[in-house]
Amino acid sequence: MPEATRRIVIEPLTRVEGHGKVSILLDDNNRVAQARLHIVEFRGFERFIQGRPFWELPVLVQRLCGICPVSHHLCAAKAIDGIIGVDQLTPTGEKMRRLMHYGQIFQSHALHFFHLASPDLLFGFDAPVEKRNVIGVIAEHPDLAVQGVMMRKFGQEIIKATAGKKVHGTGAIPGGINKNLSIAERDELLAEVDQMMEWSLKAVEIARQYTLTNLATVSEFGAFDSNHLSLVRADGAMDLYDGKLRAIAADGSQIIDQVAPLDYLDEIAEEVRSWSYMKFPFLKKLGPETGWFRVGPLARVNACDFIDTPKAEAARREFFEVTDGVPSNLTMAYHWSRMIELLHSVEVIGDLLHDGDLQGDDLVAPPGERRGEYVAMLEAPRGTLTHHYRVDENDQVTMANLIVSTTCNNEAMNRAVAKIAEDEISGAPEITEGLLNNIEVGVRAYDPCLSCATHALGQMPLEVKLIDAEGNTVDRRTRP
Amino acid sequence: MSDRRIAFTIDGRKIEARAGQTVLEAAEEAGVYVPRLCWMKGLTPAGACRVCTVRVNGRPQSACTQPAAPGMIVENDTEELRELRRDVIDMLFVEGNHFCMFCEKSGACELQALAYRFGIAAPKYPFMFPRRELDASHPDIFIDRNRCILCGRCVRASQELDGKHVFDFVGRGRDKRIAVDAEAGLGDTDCAATDRAIDACPTGSLLRKRVGFAVPVGRREFDRQPIGSDIERPAAAE
Structure with a gap:
């Protein structure tokens, strides 16, 4: 954590798909230093x-x-x-x-x-x-x-x-x-x-x-x-x-x-x-x-x-x-x-x-020359989706990398939260109802699917935590 | 084999068997379904899975190995036996790693179809999550031991129908598993994609490679009717 900051955490986030929480780090003057949308679950599909x-x-x-x-x-x-x-x-x-x-x-x-x-x-x-x-x-x-x-x-x-x-x-x-x-x-x-x-x-x-x-x-x-x-x-x-x-x-x-x-x-x-x-x-x-x-x-x-x-x-x-x-x-x-x-x-x-x-009845194209590795992309509802696989000569998958849309929007969602938090609470180290609402509205605009993004499990409620320069939680609100 | 008819009853229904027939075979001919997994037409019965357990004159017996005898009183579709079969099926599920949601045999799997027939929505016993080996060494056949229920149908089919000895059991108790007759895996055996042993597998454990999900949902074997429906005929129709 940056020096001399306080932290606000919003958990859980509602009306998005998946589970996440938000931390807002404040500096000594109670101005927003950084905002983090944490994706805290893990599934390991790859x-x-x-x-x-x-x-x-x-x-x-x-x-x-x-x-x-x-x-x-x-x-x-x-x-x-x-x-x-x-x-x-x-x-x-x-x-x-x-x-x-x-x-x-x-x-x-x-x-x-x-x-x-x-x-x-x-x-x-x-x-x-x-x-x-x-x-x-x-x-x-x-x-x-x-x-x-x-x-x-x-x-x-x-x-x-x-x-x-x-x-x-x-x-x-x-x-x-x-x-x-x-x-x-x-x-x-x-x-x-x-x-x-x-x-x-x-x-x-x-x-x-x-x-x-x-x-x-x-x-x-x-x-x-x-x-x-x-x-x-x-x-x-x-x-x-x-x-x-x-x-x-x-x-x-x-x-x-x-x-x-x-x-x-x-x-x-x-x-x-x-x-x-x-x-x-x-x-x-x-x-x-x-x-x-x-x-x-x-x-x-x-x-x-x-x-x-x-x-x-x-x-x-x-x-x-x-x-x-x-x-x-x-x-x-x-x-x-x-x-x-x-x-x-x-x-x-x-x-x-x-x-x-x-x-038509011609449903499947005949196989051509086999490749050991391939990458495919399409535009999923939430954005560009990438699947990258390697397959060995026995037809078994040896490597998979899935880059999902929500992952691509990760930095953007963090920026949106930081901007919203800055506008809403700088100077007041307190999680107001308005802050909670606005952060949710901001994240929700990206229609994140956090279960996909971490290949994660579970429900998606919102938690926000406010954490001070010493790392103490000074305020915390949740919304189921 | 003589033409002498053997009369007995199943759940009060009169059945006539030919000499040498088992309870399961005679029942099937008469339009009575006795649930089964390790039994397969054309193979020596093994009595291994116990799903076909019936009561014969009060004693539990596997219908697939029990010869029909005159005057037998067989109980098949009773609440007690349904409960017992549910338990057996349930244990087969938790003993392996049966993930129907991405199994290509889904909709055509006898184990899954039995679970549906018996109304098993979720297992009541805890999953054991065993670590099981895959064997993809054969160019045309894939073995996924996660889905093996040790019914032995591939073992018998390989010997009795294909004239080979590709599969057999090794290990004991919870370590028992299907092995192949080559250390390097199935690819080193004389198993061929045309072997009837591959079709003998009731689950998704023995698969022809690259077939996958070619049959769409709605047209798979058990999408249309529950397992056993093709055997069952009401007594009045006889």
Whole structure:
């Protein structure tokens, strides 16, 4: 701990996925010296999958998470495609996987916006905790609460139709997919698309209006300049299932572009800090001090040149009207960009459902030349996800490295907490209700999945501790 | 074998067996399911798993090894025996490392299917978490001993159906495990991917490599109906 500081700890954090706590270190003048989002649980997935046969991985590693298992399922499947030498899936294999992935993005974004974030946006950060929750939303905005449920259900039905189960399915297999989409499944989903589109457009409008109405607040709230990283298609379009890495600086200038996932180690490294099980990735070109970046909806909307579906592209242009065309660096802009992606997802889903390739029978591409090592990436709901495996000649995994989205946002979440704490409590060594609320709102904007990020187990409540220069806890508040 | 019919009852239902048939075989022919794991059609019965335990004239016997005899009174589907079988299945689960959630045999596994049939949502005994060896040395076959229940079906199938002796038991008690007849592992044996011993495994312990999850959820063997449903016929239909 830095000399002459006090520490505030917030534990547990609520309405995020996983378990974490926050420490705020104060100096002798009770000013914020540093804030730390501790990820204190550990699961060790990367170690215990060693020795397992490679074809098991897509089903095994998705058990990291019950919220976006599809991301891990598909990312592992993509890596295994590479291991068995499949560089191009069949049209049915590729499109079924894409449908599964966009269904996943859709349900996850709907869940986050309507059920986790909307209480903060609808009632204000300082509204009483008793009201500022999903039950409060159901009571005062029943239409929105129902939309959230129905939208999540739609995404889950897509996952079931493509993966066999709503949670932890088996659809993606090495080289392809194990089923196509029946006409009956297609028609059931198609019947819902127009409604989903209408609600998605409304959700974008809610997020946009919220941001514009509260522009003065959100321009300051947990805001800071950062680099942004995401996959983009070869032509610079947003692509959530595949693509190559692009990193841009806070002003929009490119740092790296079209870096293949296989070359990620040339560009990205991870730093370990003693107080968290979650690592800190950074761009090697810039180093750990300035090379950290944000991922997820905000980074993706910032990094892409355009979105190739018309409604989402129109929404993206509106987003950039506010920033005069340069990237947005506001923590709270995550909500708006997340809803632009929600809209993009339903547009992609609608297009895919009209594609006859989904009813094809050519499900799996034949294996090519075997590789001992492969790296796959995709854009999970929370950001860039990397799976890196080595497999020996007996088909057993010898090494795994999983860099998940929340890990990429680690530094950013710490910065957001520090900024919020500085604005809220400097000079008063006390954890106020307002501080607790604001820290939660700030962290929640990143939609962190802490269980994934540490490959961790358990519930996710919030604890905040205030610790003084001698290391004594001077205040502590928890929220179950 | 004579054509003489042997009459006995199972749970009060009249059964006719042919001479030489076991209780389990006669029951199956008559449409009565006796749960089993180590028994497999075409193999010498071993009486090893005890899942098929019935009461014969009041005495517990394994139905797969008990020859049918005239006038026997067999109890099969009683609460007492269901409870006993549940316990046996339960112990098989906790004795190994059975993680159905990522096992490719899930949905087609006889052990899992029996647990579903008997309504076992979670084991009542503590997990033993044994340390078990994998053997991936064969180019086409994978052994995961975590999922082995020591039923011996692969041992018998290799000898009786494949004319080989690839598998056998070594060790005793809780250290008992399946071994192969080469020190370097399965890859050094004459085991082939076409061996019927591989199909004999009721769990995900003996697997053909790179098959994995090719069968989608909903189309796996026990997705459609509980294990034993293909055997069961109501008495009235006879």
